[in-house]
Amino acid sequence: MTDAAQQEPGSTPAGTLPAGGNHALGIDVGGSGVKGGIVDLDTGQLVGERQKILTPQPSTPTAVSETVHEIVKRFEWDGPVGITLPSVVTAGVARSAANIDPSWIGTDAAELFSRTLGGRSVAVLNDADAAGIAEDRYGAGKDVDGVVVLLTFGTGIGSAILNHGVLLPNTEFGHLEVHGKEAEHRASSAAKERHDWSYERWAKEVSRVLETYEALLWPDLFIAGGGISRKADKWIPHLTNRTPVVAATLRNTAGIAGAALASVTSIER
Structure with a gap:
C-alpha cells in the first residue's frame, strides 16, 4: 500500500x-x-x-x-x-x-x-455533514445563530444544514432539480470545468441554485466549501442571491x- x-x-x-x-x-x-x-x-x-x-x-x-x-x-x-x-x-x-x-x-x-x-x-x-458541523462550530459559521447551510462544490454538490448548531443529517441538495436540471449538474465545479466557464459565468449558475435553496430554507448563511472555495474572491462577488455567502475556513x-x-x-x- x-x-x-x-x-x-x-x-x-x-x-x-x-x-x-x-x-x-x-x-x-x-x-x-x-x-x-x-x-x-x-x-x-x-x-x-x-x-x-x-x-x-x-x-x-x-x-x-x-x-x-x-x-x-x-x-x-x-x-x-x-x-x-x-x-x-x-x-x-x-x-x-x-x-x-x-x-x-x-x-x-x-x-x-x-x-x-x-x-x-x-x-x-x-x-459533508462532518464538514458542516465543524464549520458551524469552529469555522465560518461559528458566530451565526440560525440556519447555516454548507455546500461543497466539487464533482457534485454536497450539503449540510444546521439550525442553531443542530444537524439535519443526510441532506442531498445537490440532487434537487433547479430549472429542469439537477443542481450539481448545473453548478458543481465539475460543471464549470466541463463547460469551460469563466468564474463570472459559473456564478450565474451557482446563483440560480442558491436562489432555489433559499426559497425553500430561508437560511441565514451559506458556507461554500470544496477546492474551488480557495478562489472564492473570483466568484462569490458575482453571486446575485439574497443570502450572504462566505468561503469555508477549515479547508481540508x-x-x-x-x-x-x-x-x-x-x-x-
Whole structure:
C-alpha cells in the first residue's frame, strides 16, 4: 500500500499529545485518500501531524476499514473514533456510495469499524455533514445563530444544514432539480470545468441554485466549501442571491474536525 504522512509545521509526533487537552480522533474517508488527525475540541484545530493513506483500490468495506485501523494505530489512540464516509449514513449503515466501492451500500459501517478497531465506540457520518458541523462550530459559521447551510462544490454538490448548531443529517441538495436540471449538474465545479466557464459565468449558475435553496430554507448563511472555495474572491462577488455567502475556513481539515466532534457528541436530535 502506498501512503503519505503529512505534517504541519511545528507539530508534535503522532501519538504525542500536550497534557490537559480536550481531544478526539477524526478520520475522513475520501475517494482518493483516508486522512486522520487528533483534534482539539475547544478550537477545532489539529494537534500534531495529520496522517494520510491513499484510499485502497478497490475501496471495499474491508479494505477501507483496515486502512482506518492503520491510521488509528499510528496515533496510538485508544478512545472513541469519528469516521466520515462519502455516503448517506443512517443508524451507522451506509445507504449510498459516492467515490467508493458500491459494496458499501447496505453495510453496517459502524459495526464494521467497531469490530476492526477492537470493539471501541465509533461514530460514522456523511462527509459533508462532518464538514458542516465543524464549520458551524469552529469555522465560518461559528458566530451565526440560525440556519447555516454548507455546500461543497466539487464533482457534485454536497450539503449540510444546521439550525442553531443542530444537524439535519443526510441532506442531498445537490440532487434537487433547479430549472429542469439537477443542481450539481448545473453548478458543481465539475460543471464549470466541463463547460469551460469563466468564474463570472459559473456564478450565474451557482446563483440560480442558491436562489432555489433559499426559497425553500430561508437560511441565514451559506458556507461554500470544496477546492474551488480557495478562489472564492473570483466568484462569490458575482453571486446575485439574497443570502450572504462566505468561503469555508477549515479547508481540508473540516471533515476530520467534524468526525472528531461526532465521536464525543450527539449531533442528531
